[in-house]
Amino acid sequence: MKKKGLLSLLLGLVMAVLLVGCNSSEGSSGDGKSDKEEFKVGFAIKTQDSPYFVSLVEAVEEYAGEKGWDVTVLDANGDTAKEAENMETFIAQGMDLIFLDSVEPDAAVPSINKAAEAGIGVINLDSGVGEGAKDITTVYSDNKQNGRLVGLAYAEKMADKEIKSIILSGAKGNVAGTERRTGLFAGIIEGKTGITEEEAWKQAEAFDKELTSKGKATHAEAKFTVAGQGWGNWTEEEGLTASEDLITANPDLTTVLGENDQMLFGAMTALKNAGADGVDIVAAADGAKAAYDLIKEDKYFATGENSPYKVAELGVKIAEEILVDGKDMWSYEEITLTTPAAVTKENVDEYYEFGF
Secondary structure: OHHHHHHHHHHHHHHHHHHHHHHHOOOEOOOOOEOOOOOEEEEEEOOOOOHHHHHHHHHHHHHHHHOOOEEEEEEOOOOHHHHHHHHHHHHHOOOOEEEEEOOOOOOOHHHHHHHHHOOOEEEEEOOOOOOOOOOOEEEEOOHHHHHHHHHHHHHHHHOOOOEEEEEEEOOOOOHHHHHHHHHHHHHHHHHHHOOOHHHHHHHHHHHHHHHHHHOOEEEOOOOEEEEEEEEOOOOHHHHHHHHHHHHHHOOOOOEEEEOOHHHHHHHHHHHHHOOOOOOEEEEOOEOOHHHHHHHHOOOOOEEEEOOHHHHHHHHHHHHHHHHOOOOOHHHOOOEEEOOOOEEOOOOHHHHHHHOO
16 A cells, blocks of 8 residues: 555656646747747837827737737827826736836836836837836937938038028937937038038037027038027917017028927927028938928928837837847847938838828
């Protein structure tokens, strides 16, 4: 009886080991890839108050939906407290991954880190976050190079002619806005003087500091002046308001520069109201189809490509690499950029379908 009992015990232990071995490979193909076919992903979006953000949400839903993923979108309506609440909801729901377009960089950090502690990776789309965030990566367009490429194209158009401009900026301290306009300055300076890109960036940063401190800036060698800076909060309505006095004070403008398309649409109305003709409209980045239509009609010089569809597509691709292919979520670079482009009349048809 003792021998039989011992044999039964040993047999039971062997079966337990076999069962544990089977269970440990459940959900995995053995090569790091997941056998799971359905994933739940959340998208915490900062706002839906502009076409860009509406298109970004639609694109994430489309690309993730094509893979059979269940996508839940929660809108913070520009409120950091609401955003934190939305992130808490996603964590409680046990999402496999979260996409985030944050309201304010530093305010988003605690929520991202709570998700990481729960084993849920966060991919930032469109907006970066503050230091200390345990996120996977931030996916957005290359603001600096978009601006530079547009600046180079505009410098080529203007050649040796003087540029007297004003610029419409989104919000003070906004990183993307600073990158866009500095890129624009670098491209114009580089293109009109023939200096190296590296030197152009240095001079563009000095030019921006002069603009910030004095409200205007001039680069004599490039024959390039920004006579004033208005703050349009990224919208057409506020772009109109911000540009009116600047246009009145500078009747000899050649150019209105801007950090996005919407503010420049407002400036176009202000120019029309002031009876100002022949002023070039140049955006460092955006990519609204309304701007593309104007580019086709020679009423808008150029804009840099900031496509929500390409940002969403790249973000979902990274998510798939992690969730499906088993790639280490901590192996990605801090920033992942889409390919920059200056969209002009010569190539607008190539980019039109990716506009918003």
